[in-house]
Amino acid sequence: MTKTEIHQRFIAQVQAELDAISDAAKKTFATATNEAHRAESKYDTFQLESSFLSRGLSMRVGELTSMLTALQGLPIYELSNESTVQGSALVRLQTQDGKTLTIFLAAEAGGETLQADGAEICMLSASSPLGQAVYGKRVGEHVVVKTGQTQRTYTILSVA
Secondary structure (H helix, E strand, O other), X not given: OOHHHHHHHHHHHHHHHHHHHHHHHXXXXXXXXXXXXXXXXXXXXXXXXXXXXXXXXXXXXXXXXXXXXXXXXXXXXXXXXXXXXXXXXXXXXXXXXXXXXXXXXXOOOOOOEEEEOOEEEEEEEOOOXXXXXXXXXXXXXXXXXXXXXXXXXXXXXXXX
């Protein structure tokens, strides 16, 4: 699967999630504002809980919309193993225990995963700890990522 196809699959995945969350947010808002669900006693909190859920879903819609816009505007660069890691790079890493990890480096979007050619590909933001560590590095270089008290070392195996 090409990097462009992977990029398009991430866009489709985020769009599908946005559509589903938007639909849920609309339904929850309608429930929260429906007069039939008005509280009948101080212990009846259904409408209040619905409004909290509606607000949370609306915030997620905003996050997904921003992620989708950033992902759609991400230029896809043709990179090779001689290139440095940059936005839109497809990077294969090896962990210190010998496992491999494939990441798609996006400018702002991150947190999504998909299966392609038998491997799991994680979309990471360039501002994430691992994204910052690999950005500007080359094949063969080692990067160390410290999160909390855990420290992990990765070796860059390929850049595309």
